[in-house]
Amino acid sequence: MTVTTITTATDIYDAVPVTTEARNGSGNDSKGDQRPILFLDIDNCLYSPDYNIHIMMSESHDWRRQPRHTEELCLHYYVEYGLAIRGLIKFHHKNVDLSLPLEDILKDDPVLRDMLERIDARIWAFTNANLPHAQRVLKCLGISHLIEGITYCNYSEVNFPCKPGKDAYLRALEHSGAKPGQKCYLVDDSAKNIIVAREMGWTGIHCTPTHSDVGNHQIGYIHDLLKVVPELEKKRGEEEMEVRPE
Numbered sequence: 001m002t003v004t005t006i007t008t009a010t011d012i013y014d015a016v017p018v019t020t021e022a023r024n025g026s027g028n029d030s031k032g033d034q035r036p037i038l039f040l041d042i043d044n045c046l047y048s049p050d051y052n053i054h055i056m057m058s059e060s061h062d063w064r065r066q067p068r069h070t071e072e073l074c075l076h077y078y079v080e081y082g083l084a085i086r087g088l089i090k091f092h093h094k095n096v097d098l099s100l101p102l103e104d105i106l107k108d109d110p111v112l113r114d115m116l117e118r119i120d121a122r123i124w125a126f127t128n129a130n131l132p133h134a135q136r137v138l139k140c141l142g143i144s145h146l147i148e149g150i151t152y153c154n155y156s157e158v159n160f161p162c163k164p165g166k167d168a169y170l171r172a173l174e175h176s177g178a179k180p181g182q183k184c185y186l187v188d189d190s191a192k193n194i195i196v197a198r199e200m201g202w203t204g205i206h207c208t209p210t211h212s213d214v215g216n217h218q219i220g221y222i223h224d225l226l227k228v229v230p231e232l233e234k235k236r237g238e239e240e241m242e243v244r245p246e
């Protein structure tokens, strides 16, 4: 089976993703790297939900002409399909993410970049968006080079796996090459996604500006991640070694 749902930092800007099998047959070339894997959701997690990109998405397509109010239709799709975008793709538009003027909205985030650079873990994006959208967001934020790979939704796939379906989590584990017992974290703005992450044995960090009791930890903004999982921060000596000239 050919699976076109993985990419790496080296080809992150390539339009054509590599296949899982093309890498090494097991989904990842990070054999032996036992560091924790930090899975990061992208939309409304790596940037503020105040940008209302999800609303722009819902307002930019033909479903506005549907008799139901947009939000009601979103909820309908969420309930029926587990994910609003799967309903959108199924009935309205195949490239719903691509019409958004992301470059006009999302800007370089040096605070986020600095925080990710201080993390001693493999960092893997895990999104329900499609690959071009995921790449655009990461590029806008200036953090593409810090993301080892992306597990995303392939909208051309029939009933593509997506969070909070456990098949999506299993796919992310396969893509990242996670080993049994390897510690995994998920940062996500969706409570449902965090709940399933916990069921999978991952550490869940709910990133939301509203009150939450979901997951192992809660943060209001991604910049605060290391405050709740300080174990992921590089030790001072490790940082000094990395910048030491040869």
Ligand SMILES: [Mg+2]
Residues within 6 Å of the ligand: 041, 042, 043, 044, 045, 188, 189, 190
């Ligand atoms: Mg999200």
